[in-house]
Amino acid sequence: MERFGHCRMHTDIRRSPKRGILLDPLAGRLLGPDDRSGIERGGALVGLDCSWKQIDESIEYLNKQTRLNGRTLPVVLAANPVSWGKPGRLSNAEAFAVSLVLLGRWEQARRIMQPFNYSDQFFQLNEQPLEAYSNASTNEQLAELQWEFFDKPDSE
Numbered sequence: 001m002e003r004f005g006h007c008r009m010h011t012d013i014r015r016s017p018k019r020g021i022l023l024d025p026l027a028g029r030l031l032g033p034d035d036r037s038g039i040e041r042g043g044a045l046v047g048l049d050c051s052w053k054q055i056d057e058s059i060e061y062l063n064k065q066t067r068l069n070g071r072t073l074p075v076v077l078a079a080n081p082v083s084w085g086k087p088g089r090l091s092n093a094e095a096f097a098v099s100l101v102l103l104g105r106w107e108q109a110r111r112i113m114q115p116f117n118y119s120d121q122f123f124q125l126n127e128q129p130l131e132a133y134s135n136a137s138t139n140e141q142l143a144e145l146q147w148e149f150f151d152k153p154d155s156e
Helices: 033-040 052-065 092-102 106-113 119-125 127-134 139-148
Strands: 020-023 044-046 069-071
Touching (some): 033 139, 092 106
Parallel strands (some): 020 069
């Protein structure tokens, strides 16, 4: 994404964004319509460039070092070659695209995905849920919508 001018890579945590949203699959709180105003007021959308195997340690470190608000995404299917068809196992590009759709920025979401050969497949695979998610008026409504398309996990 950085190579195509769609994001800014930070390798020093001291120079990373200070306010905004951290895409955190462990957050337990969805990104959605309730978060639009924070982004519109200049908050950053932040993702991690790390292996899924390192996600726990990376998120823990960022939570200690920043004041970013962790948000997870509603369920969508990955179309990237590594995790094709797996719910929630998104590449950063896919995660940013979903985030932008949730924030009402469809065109920007399509631009971010355009350089990737699985772009069209990603939007086709998730057409119905993304359309429904983008029309949600609250995060609570969004949380319920996802189970119309995907199986709700068993609570333990």
